[in-house]
Amino acid sequence: MVTTNPQEIFPGKLLILAPHMDDEVLACGGTIAQLPQKERIQVVYATDGAMSPVPPGCLSDLPPEALPDIRIKEALEAMGRLGVPATNLHFWGFPDARLQDYAAPLRRRLGDLIDELQPDQLLVPFRYDRHPDHLALHRAALAVAEGLERPEIVEYFVYYRWQLLPGKDLRRFIPPKKLWPVDISGQAELKQQALQCYRSQTTCFYPWQTRAILPPARVEEVSRDPEIFLRYDTRQPGAAVFDRARTWIRLVHRLEPRLKVWKDRLLHRSRKNGVPDGSAA
Known part of the structure; x- marks a missing residue:
């Protein structure tokens, strides 16, 4: 795989949109570590992160409301490891798993921040990430950037492993010439530390x-693996970016999250009944 110099992809002011605290490191941590002049990098955390893991209340030593504060502290520590100033982190606190319910205020806030920061590029979740918060943030970014000369939109990948796809990697269905892979082998240890x-x-x-x-x-x-990015092209919206299996990808995109919910419920019931995880699979 031919890799790309991240400085060539992101030469100017960069605004990273993360639905949750950890998405920015999962998808971009090695790239962030390689970029010079960290003060030009800004990160937005759209949600409060309160639903991962879902605090069970009576089973927890911590009150449910403590998790957002914990995750903010974790993000500050992780970005500190990668060299991004704490003053460049924006915690918006929209309810986790409900970002789609706040489309209008999300777009207003994002529009205001873009007006203030004037970023050259906007790094957003991939259009077919399975989590609803990722999709909501992607839609908000497209809506705000529509008709603007800047910022350029670049997509990153978090939920690219799909069990019902041949090869199980959604990125394989995008023509390689459209993708920007970044070699992070030299930053592997630092990225692990940040995670x-x-x-x-x-x-x-x-x-x-x-x-x-x-x-x-x-x-x-x-x-270990390269971080991969995709420049958003208005001429290829939605599934048009894939070079094959478009109908199947759209179907699986709807189906896999539902199957995961059913599996998680089955595992939860099995654990309550004392059945080992392997027996519930």
Whole structure:
């Protein structure tokens, strides 16, 4: 794979839109680490992060409202590891998992920030990321940037592993010439350190958890593999960016999140009944 110098992709002022605290490191941590002049990098965290993991109340040593504050502190620590100033982090606090319900205020706030910062590029979640908050933030970015000469929109990938796709990697269905892969092998250890700052995501943070939100294999994968970016082209909206299997991708995009919800519910019931995870799969 031919990789790209991140400074060539992001030469100017960069505004990164993260639905949750950790998305920016998962998708862009190695790239952030390589970019010079970190003061030109700004990061927006759109939601309060209160739903990952979902605090079970009576089973937790912490009140549910504590998780957003914890995740803010984790983001400050993670970005500090990567060299981004704390003053460049924006915590908007929209309700986690409900960002689509706040489309109008989200767009207003984003528009105001773009007017203030005048970024050259806007780094946003990929249009087919499966999480509804990722999709809502992508739509907001497109709406605000429509008709503007700047900023240029560049997409990043978080939910690219799809079990129902051949090869299980959504990025394989995009022509390689459209993608910008960034080699982060020299930043792998630093990216892992930044991700480990998100202890609420990389450990069994609550006593009731049997696995971390981001298990070690996932952390290792995203710290080892190239980070891949896609310049948004208005001539290829939606599924037009794929070179094959467009109908199947649209179907799987709707189906896989529902299957995951059913699986999670089954696992939850099994754990309550004392059945090991392997028996519930």
